Amino acid sequence: MRFPKRLMPVLAVALLAAAPSAALAQRAGYTKEEFVRRRAALADRTREGMIVLFGDSMPQPGSHFRQDNDFFYLCGVEDLNAILVLNARTKEAHLFLPRMLTREEMQDGSSILRDPRTRENLGLANIYDQAYFDEFVARNAASFAVTWLRLGPADTSEYDRAEMASLAGRKDRLHYNAAPLINDYRALRFRERHPAFDIRDVTPHLDALRQIKSAEEIAILRRDGWLSAEAVKLAMAASRPGVFEYELEAVALQTILMGGARGPAAAPIVGSGPNSCLPRYDKNMRRMGDGDLVLMDFGADLDHLGMAVTRTWPVNGKFTKDQREIYEIVLAVEKACLEAYRPGGTQEDVTRAVDRAMKKKNLNSRGLVGDMGHFVGLSVHDVGPKGQAFREGMVFAVEPALYIGEKNLGVRIEDTVLITRNGCEVLTKSVPKEIDEIEKLMAAAFLRKAASETNLSKTRGIL
Ligand SMILES: [Mn+2]
The missing domain is CATH 3.90.230.10 (Creatinase/methionine aminopeptidase superfamily)
Structure with a gap:
């Protein structure tokens, strides 16, 4: 069965009332163009295929939520559980966000998915409900034949990738702790689901870009x-x-x-x-x-x-x-x-x-x-x-x-x-x-x- 492609994405976005976007207001120091430039520079380096980057999924206890560094670097989005997909050839960026329950919205405020200006504010091609992600990949399998994932560890505000890896090694000295890091787990899941894709590591490209400050x-x-x-x-x-x-x-x-x-x-x-x-x-x-x-x-x-x-x-x-x-x-x-x-x-x-x-x-x-x-x-x-x-x-x-x-x-x-x-x-x-x-x-x-x-x-x- 074939659905008309353009109707599929759950773009409730445009139908809903405008709500102020707290996530955008926080980024006092950055313009939209900055993120557009960064994505274009990354696309220029990878040249082909799709880049897939997952945002952070858990708030830090006792402090304000702080987005994954690489994810923030490419789109500035501070919402939980986001996924960014960047087409290296067309430079189009797609953002996937979870649709919040009414109850969650009443407590946390609505996410940028609700704001009809978000797509324009962030210079994105599309914003989709996160539930559409796997289907989006399947529908665009030809473009994903080469997929760039972050295979290196995520860094944090305090530690670089190597330090995070060595801290994980220290944690795993006790075998009861030896669960994979979330970043590695996601890469494994994606590879498992798409065994035919040529999966490459985007980490060195991110590192090369991040070392020169704008x-x-x-x-x-x-x-x-x-x-x-x-x-x-x-x-x-x-x-x-x-x-x-x-x-x-x-x-x-x-x-x-x-x-x-x-x-x-x-x-x-x-x-x-x-x-x-x-x-x-x-x-x-x-x-x-x-x-x-x-x-x-x-x-x-x-x-x-x-x-x-x-x-x-x-x-x-x-x-x-x-x-x-x-x-x-x-x-x-x-x-x-x-x-x-x-x-x-x-x-x-x-x-x-x-x-x-x-x-x-x-x-x-x-x-x-x-x-x-x-x-x-x-x-x-x-x-x-x-x-x-x-x-x-x-x-x-x-x-x-x-x-x-x-x-x-x-x-x-x-x-x-x-x-x-x-x-x-x-x-x-x-x-x-x-x-x-x-x-x-x-x-x-x-x-x-x-x-x-x-x-x-x-x-x-x-x-
Ligand atoms: Mn120092």
Whole structure:
């Protein structure tokens, strides 16, 4: 039996009353054209076949729903359980969404499926009820003969694909946990249902596109860099002996939320005293003592883009001789790294710059740990092939560190930089890192406790 093709899709959309689309309003920093350009660029790379990408299906407990990075990158849709199909030849994009029950709509508000402007708003060819997906594939089997799925792991706001895969490996050490990740399961299901299709991996193409930031992304990243730096600066000003680590986290969180961020991009790290030597410590429950150093690693999730900035400072506002010595080494190394971040530069150039900086101080770089750099974008540890030369539009976090456990003395200094035409722009520069600047800021804060409240008003409504 043959149905007329054009009647099949359940396009109730046009018949229903217009409802404001919350999902679109959230994307303050992006235009429709941005998503159209991204899809066209992906289609240009894959050239043939259909690209199928599934959106996230579960809300994150205790926080706002945050869409899968690759899915968001291609269409900006924040609804649950969406599927995007992109025809690589015609560049037409089709979105599949679940039809919500009346009861769900009364509680969550209606989805963009209800909004007759959605197709136009998102530059899509069609919006279909999700229930039509398998039939759509079957009807267009010739176009799907080559199908591009994401066969690599999904990244998150905090972890890149490789980290997600290794966390899954850790989870599966206990065989009772060994269920496949949802992304792998979907690829298996699709392959099982369509054994004749030539299934290819779209992940490397997504990674290649995501590593070069667009003008719209750069504008958001600049705001995010300033906002995240301001958050750490205010936490610095709020530090004094007797204050708990989580109080600094609270100051930073308030700052970014007031600036329109949806939350932190990664779990905030505030490690004082012995905790400053644990690179990934994020319990943040210790009361900070006189004479301790505190290390804070923080970044906002603003318009779906992350940020990374780390500073280390003395809780009482004054560096001791030991602290100063270690801090100056890490600071010299960080500055040397930043010099090497320019178009055409490589990781080897960064290593050489670090060696030169260390030699100047009659030290070798053996004690230095931590990544010299990682991509930043939709994820704080963003995707992208490692080991290439730096190119304009790439964004990196630079984060040398020294941890001296026996002295409870860990120092990390991290800035996020954008590679520009002839060097790099430090997006997180507004939080001090020079010793005298830090000491001055903290002395002023001690004198004027109200400083943090006054400064906080600067971050309001920056969107
Ligand atoms: Mn980092």
